[in-house]
Amino acid sequence: MKFTEAQFEFIQLWGNFGSQWGIxxxxxxxxxxxxxSDEALSTDDIMENLxxxxxxxxxxxxxxxxxxxxYKSAKPGDRKEFFVAEKDMWEVAKxxxxxxxxxxxxxxxxxxxxLKNVDEADPKSLTFVKMVGDIERLVSRMxxxxxxxxxxxxxxxxxxxxxxxx
Amino acid sequence: MKFTEAQFEFIQLWGNFGSQWGIxxxxxxxxxxxxxSDEALSTDDIMENLxxxxxxxxxxxxxxxxxxxxYKSAKPGDRKEFFVAEKDMWEVAKxxxxxxxxxxxxxxxxxxxxLKNVDEADPKSLTFVKMVGDIERLVSRMxxxxxxxxxxxxxxxxxxxxxxxx
DNA sequence: TAAAACTTTCAGTAATTACTGAAAGAAAAA
DNA sequence: TTTTTCTTTCAGTAATTACTGAAAGTTTTA
Numbered sequence: 001m002k003f004t005e006a007q008f009e010f011i012q013l014w015g016n017f018g019s020q021w022g023i024x025x026x027x028x029x030x031x032x033x034x035x036x037s038d039e040a041l042s043t044d045d046i047m048e049n050l051x052x053x054x055x056x057x058x059x060x061x062x063x064x065x066x067x068x069x070x071y072k073s074a075k076p077g078d079r080k081e082f083f084v085a086e087k088d089m090w091e092v093a094k095x096x097x098x099x100x101x102x103x104x105x106x107x108x109x110x111x112x113x114x115l116k117n118v119d120e121a122d123p124k125s126l127t128f129v130k131m132v133g134d135i136e137r138l139v140s141r142m143x144x145x146x147x148x149x150x151x152x153x154x155x156x157x158x159x160x161x162x163x164x165x166x
Numbered sequence: 167m168k169f170t171e172a173q174f175e176f177i178q179l180w181g182n183f184g185s186q187w188g189i190x191x192x193x194x195x196x197x198x199x200x201x202x203s204d205e206a207l208s209t210d211d212i213m214e215n216l217x218x219x220x221x222x223x224x225x226x227x228x229x230x231x232x233x234x235x236x237y238k239s240a241k242p243g244d245r246k247e248f249f250v251a252e253k254d255m256w257e258v259a260k261x262x263x264x265x266x267x268x269x270x271x272x273x274x275x276x277x278x279x280x281l282k283n284v285d286e287a288d289p290k291s292l293t294f295v296k297m298v299g300d301i302e303r304l305v306s307r308m309x310x311x312x313x314x315x316x317x318x319x320x321x322x323x324x325x326x327x328x329x330x331x332x
Numbered sequence: 333t334a335a336a337a338c339t340t341t342c343a344g345t346a347a348t349t350a351c352t353g354a355a356a357g358a359a360a361a362a
Numbered sequence: 363t364t365t366t367t368c369t370t371t372c373a374g375t376a377a378t379t380a381c382t383g384a385a386a387g388t389t390t391t392a
Contacts, residue, residue, distance in 0.1 A: 003291050006284035013277050020270060022186045036294055053382045058340060079337060079390070089300040104186060111179050118172035125169050128202055134255040141319065149311050161327060219352045224370060245360070245367060340387065357370070
């Protein structure tokens with residue numbers, strides 16, 4: 001398989017995988033293109049390679065920068081902006097996790113907590129409040145555990161404890 | 167807040183949350199309705215409560231059964247099928263995790279592995295192969311770690327070790 | 333200050349995704 | 363076996379999501 005074919009397939013794969021996880025397909029494809037490019041790319045490079053419009057390229061690049069997955073990179077003697085992706089995949093995983101937590105876990109917990117103000121007189125409220133509480137505890141526990149595991153994977157001592165569990 | 171309001175809001179919340187995670191919004195809403203219902207519901211109950219069609223109700227209920235989040239439940243003297251949701255939220259989390267792994271991790275690993283057959287002569291392939299390998303290792307590690315996490319949360323001894331890390 | 337080079341925005345529209353409703357299918361009752 | 367009751371399927375369509383492209387905005391150069 002030639003490099004360009006493999007790169008093309010990787011871009012498709014990353015795009016499809018991303019959209020299954022609620023990440024915009026084109027954004028994932030731009031990310032994949034930059035991940036597989038040794039050199040920084042301009043907006044025009046990206047437009048050409050993925051056959052997307054200038055608007056789409058611009059919006060998705062800026063969103064990738066919000067996620068901290070892509071940086072601007074200036075080229076001396078060139079007024080264009082160039083872009084590079086963070087290549088350390090462990091960093092990539094951490095930053096995606098961090099961003100999704102920030103956007104989803106916190107609002108979810110807030111909304112769930114509000115729902116506990118349900119009228120306690122209604123007998124149906126009993127199991128409802130219990131269930132909301134169960135979800136809160138579960139989400140909070142998974143959140144903390146994922147932090148612990150992230151730390152553990154980075155840390156030789158904790159990492160060796162974690163490996164005991166596998 | 168009245169129970170029916172709280173239930174309605176929970177259904178919206180679960181639907182929106184689900185669709186952010188690549189889970190069909192209506193499916194998540196049907197799930198939320200069943201989670202917050204003490205009694206088993208018929209297709210007609212669900213159609214009425216969520217204002218969706220018979221086809222939609224049927225398709226989403228069957229999909230929820232594939233995910234093992236909802237069961238059929240017969241009522242004596244009634245020919246209709248009734249449905250109940252698994253109410254143990256820890257079971258719910260485990261089953262969603264299991265299903266997503268099965269559908270996504272395995273195919274992803276397979277595709278990534280295929281991409282390693284890239285022409286090694288091209289110098290660009292070097293960093294490409296490294297990156298694919300990095301993703302494989304990362305995904306495999308996260309997969310194993312999530313298994314460990316599940317076991318740890320279920321197990322008092324391992325659980326206490328995990329709590330040390332937090 | 334004006335022109336050139338590049339980036340950003342957003343109304344209109346295309347692409348995708350999932351729902352509707354009616355017809356066909358299946359199972360139970362008569 | 364015919365009718366009744368309920369479930370499933372799927373072509374057509376509605377709803378959602380995200381892209382296009384041109385105009386406006388911004389920065390740099392001269």
